[in-house]
Amino acid sequence: MAVMTTRRAIVRRGVPAPDDLAVEEPLILALDGAPIATLMRTPGHDIELAAGWLNVESGVRTADDVAVLRSCRDDDTDRVHIDLRAGVEPPRPRAFVTSAACGVCSADVVDVTPLRRADPHTPGWTIGSDVLVGLPDAMREQQKAFRRTGAVHAAALADTAGVLHVVREDVGRHNAVDKVVGRALLDGLLPATDHLLVVSGRVSFEIVQKAVAAGVAGIVAVSAPSSLAVDLARKQGLLLAGLVRNGTCNLYAGADLVV
The missing domain is CATH 3.40.140.10 (Cytidine Deaminase, domain 2)
Structure with missing residues (x-):
């Protein structure tokens, strides 16, 4: 069970007290056994995080595009191991850590057109x-x-x-x-x-x-x-x-x- 919060001793209004903090830890994504990215994240739902990351960073469009998506802990670090189906465009390796504040630190362009795979809404769609x-x-x-x-x-x-x-x-x-x-x-x-x-x-x-x-x-x-x-x-x-x-x-x- 992933731990999303932890406690540290702090001083609040001059009085020592425990305080709940959000956990931030690295997650290594490995493609075919080789690390391709390190994401700073809150532990929990790591498989989902990797799948969502792949949806933008690679040719993954459906769950069937992924042959293996497995989480584990190696050398005291959380990892998700990824194997893609043959013919699916792999993500570009990232040479540095992606922080919790930056989602596209290594992006070369800002054109999102290639990512559009369907119309965002059907004709006549509205919301109240x-x-x-x-x-x-x-x-x-x-x-x-x-x-x-x-x-x-x-x-x-x-x-x-x-x-x-x-x-x-x-x-x-x-x-x-x-x-x-x-x-x-x-x-x-x-x-x-x-x-x-x-x-x-x-x-x-x-x-x-x-x-x-x-x-x-x-x-x-x-x-x-x-x-x-x-x-x-x-x-x-x-x-x-x-x-x-x-x-x-x-x-x-x-x-x-x-x-």
Whole structure:
């Protein structure tokens, strides 16, 4: 059982006391036995994290593209061993650690067009504004590690009825998204057409990149997006709602999809 939180002795208001902290540890991804990336993440759902990471970084489109996806612990370090099916484009090796704050540190380009595998929504698809603004609160109710530490991000996959099909937490906002996308990939739910990606943090390039690869209809975020995120969302026809708090939101892209 993965441990997502731990305790350290601190001083609070001048008084020694224990405090809950989010765990951050390295995860090595190995392809055909050779390390290709080290991800700094919160332990838990490592297989999903690897699957979601592969959905953007490689030619993996479905669970059938992966022959082996196995987690283990070697030399006191968590690892996920990956073998891809013949003909599936492998990920590019990364020569350095990917931190919990950076999802695309080694990206050479910002063109997400090759990642688009399906239309994000069916003709006539819309979502009710009342449903949209309630998604972050619904996700917050399932953020157990956040309630204990205040130090982890969350992501969720939601439908137009406001049902959250999967919720994951991690110190890295892009890791939380990868865990959600990885679960959907393993369950055969990609592309996630007509679904929304809900995130607890800001929306920057890598979040839109992952949303496009997952095939979702849009992104709903507690915080604001970057200029590039807005431009990419508009170009890809995604809904992008930011600063979704207290029953209100800003619609940065796809305003016509909200009714």
